[in-house]
Amino acid sequence: MTQRRDKDLTHHEELRYDYLLRNLAYLNEREQQEYKYLKAKKDYIESAYRGEKINSSQSESVKASSQLKQSQSSALPSYPKQTLSRSKKRAQKPVQGAVSNPQKVQQSVPKSQKPKRKIRWKRIFKILGVLLLLVFGGMIYAFFKGMNDVTSGKSNYSAAVTETFNGVDAADGTNILILGSDQRVTQDSTDARTDTIMVMNMGGSDGKIKLASFMRDTLVNIEGYSSDEYAYDLKLNTAFTFGEENDHQGAEYIRQVLKNMYDIDIKYYVMIDFETFAEAIDTLFPEGVEIDAQFNTVNGEVVTSVEAPNDIGFGEQSTPYQTIYVGNQRMNGQTLLNYARFRSDDLADAGRVQRQQQVIETVISQIKDPTKLFTGSAAIGKIYAMTSTNISYSFLLSNGLSAVTSGQEGIEHISVPEQGDWVDDYDMYGGMGLLVDFEQYKQKLAEFGLR
Numbered sequence: 023m024t025q026r027r028d029k030d031l032t033h034h035e036e037l038r039y040d041y042l043l044r045n046l047a048y049l050n051e052r053e054q055q056e057y058k059y060l061k062a063k064k065d066y067i068e069s070a071y072r073g074e075k076i077n078s079s080q081s082e083s084v085k086a087s088s089q090l091k092q093s094q095s096s097a098l099p100s101y102p103k104q105t106l107s108r109s110k111k112r113a114q115k116p117v118q119g120a121v122s123n124p125q126k127v128q129q130s131v132p133k134s135q136k137p138k139r140k141i142r143w144k145r146i147f148k149i150l151g152v153l154l155l156l157v158f159g160g161m162i163y164a165f166f167k168g169m170n171d172v173t174s175g176k177s178n179y180s181a182a183v184t185e186t187f188n189g190v191d192a193a194d195g196t197n198i199l200i201l202g203s204d205q206r207v208t209q210d211s212t213d214a215r216t217d218t219i220m221v222m223n224m225g226g227s228d229g230k231i232k233l234a235s236f237m238r239d240t241l242v243n244i245e246g247y248s249s250d251e252y253a254y255d256l257k258l259n260t261a262f263t264f265g266e267e268n269d270h271q272g273a274e275y276i277r278q279v280l281k282n283m284y285d286i287d288i289k290y291y292v293m294i295d296f297e298t299f300a301e302a303i304d305t306l307f308p309e310g311v312e313i314d315a316q317f318n319t320v321n322g323e324v325v326t327s328v329e330a331p332n333d334i335g336f337g338e339q340s341t342p343y344q345t346i347y348v349g350n351q352r353m354n355g356q357t358l359l360n361y362a363r364f365r366s367d368d369l370a371d372a373g374r375v376q377r378q379q380q381v382i383e384t385v386i387s388q389i390k391d392p393t394k395l396f397t398g399s400a401a402i403g404k405i406y407a408m409t410s411t412n413i414s415y416s417f418l419l420s421n422g423l424s425a426v427t428s429g430q431e432g433i434e435h436i437s438v439p440e441q442g443d444w445v446d447d448y449d450m451y452g453g454m455g456l457l458v459d460f461e462q463y464k465q466k467l468a469e470f471g472l473r
Contacts, residue, residue, distance in 0.1 A: 031064055039064065165415070168403025182293070182410035185270045187277065189412065190287040193473045195226030196421070198413070199277060199291040201262065202299070202363075202378075204333075214295075216262045217363070218378055219276060221286060223472050225421060232471045233382060233435040235375045240439065241447055241455040242283050244275070248450075254457060255450040273410070284438070285464050286472050290417075293410040296333045300355030301408070305401045306389070310352035313384050316377075317348060318367040328367070330360040372441050383433045436470050438463055 031039065042049060042057040049057060202218025216238070223232040238259035247264055248255050258279060265275030273291040280286045294302070303311060317328050329343040334356050344360050353361060362381045365374040406415070444456040467473065 031060070031067065035060060035063075164400040165403035165406070168400035168405075169407040170403075171400075172404050172407035182295075182298075182408055183270055184412055185273050185291070185293070185410055187274050187291050187412050189277070189289040189291070190281075191289055192223065192287045194471060195223045196290065197286060197288045197472060198222045198224070199273060199280075199288045200382075201273060201276065201291065201293040203272075203293050203295045203410075205295055214262075214266050214272065216259050216272070216276075216293075217374070219258060219262075220378070220382075221280065221288060221472055226471055228471070230471075231386070231433045233379060233433050234438055234467060234470065234472055235379055235435065236280070236438045237371050237375060237456060239371060239453075239455045240444075241449060241457050242279050244279060245282070253450075254447075257449055257453065257455050260449075283460050284467055284472075286467060290413045291411060292413060295408075296359055298405060298408045300334055300359050301401075302405045303355030303358055303385070305405060306385075310354050311358055311381075311385060311388060312350065312352050313358070313361075313380070314350050315346055315348055315353075315361055316380075317364070318369040318373050320367050322368065325367075328364060330364040330366075332356075333359055333363060369441070372437065375437050379433075379435045379437075383435070386433065434470070436466070438467070 039057070039060040042053060042060065046057070198221065200218065200220040200222055201216045203214045203216050205214045219236045219238060221234045221236070223234075226232070236258060238257060240258045241254040242256060242258050242261070243251065243254050244256045244261050244264065245251070247260075258276070261275040261279045262272040265272035268275075273293055277288050277291070280288065317325055319325070320328065325348065327345055327347040330346050332342055332344045344357065346357065346361055346364070358381060362378045363374065364377065365371055367373050369376070439456060439458040444458050447455055447457040449455045
């Protein structure tokens, strides 16, 4: 490419000169003056470049044309930059009323007037969509791989059995039965017991999460096992034991009793054992759960610590008892389990119910980042396989984040029966139980939001 000589015609002057030359017969007076100026300037530059002597007529022509150009510059409109960069082919077409001021044309367009390049939002959204699909696809793959590691026997854990559960839709939101079992429900176990019986309501019209805890020693009527259809002579958790002995129907038996005694419709169940609970906490909270540990008096005396039975014998905490101090602290999965199950203060089972409610509310409130539910997908898949439940993974995806968001504002909870609102009585085996007014609690639970 030939380099441009110093003081040569500018690119835009060259284009203008070529255009005027091709349309010489059609030029108006102003365009003729412009053409003379550009031709004189071009001849002047060519002569100077060849070293020829500049005659007076050339010099005067350039000077006169330049003066004419300056006098007309204020009256000439400026060209947009994109007009000046058109191809020669388009420039060859005759245009009526063409502007005859080349210097005005070659002035640079201010930055603020330059056309902005359009952002291709549609393309950006497509790329983001593909990335999200890849991320979720990878998470789902890892989740099912974690499940498969348990169900295929590749891990040291055994898979839980999904029990028969004839769930019924609630009048408002979804009711989920939560059971804490002392052992994982597998094909080989029929003697699992429960001391944690709760019903959680989520997705209700008020957008709140509600949690009702039922004391295990409440005396109820269990159809086919009580002495007659009117007798309240068996403890609530006994229904779970009978159900497990009858082809793993513990959750279903509890559902039936809660429906008969309190008129609650329950759709899903979750049964989690001690080891799975600890594993789940350690997976979601590697640094532990921050909680304010509280105990009632023991033998009438205020305590600063308790010796809680150690329900899991592994790791550094393999002793029969673990010391848990009162106050704010971080607990790993095993310590949190021992804290939730402690019942040796003066409130006994009522105190345990309070601590279990506190643990669930604390765990949900501390999942500040909802993505925690989807981190470590393989580990969560393993926990899911170890948990006996009829909740589908699709339900978790569609409702899990909304539950966490609602839980940030706290969980409303109720104990059934409430502290002291019972009469001491005995079951058919001579064990101490709690006799309650079921009609009263039917009304309370309906007003609470469980129906």
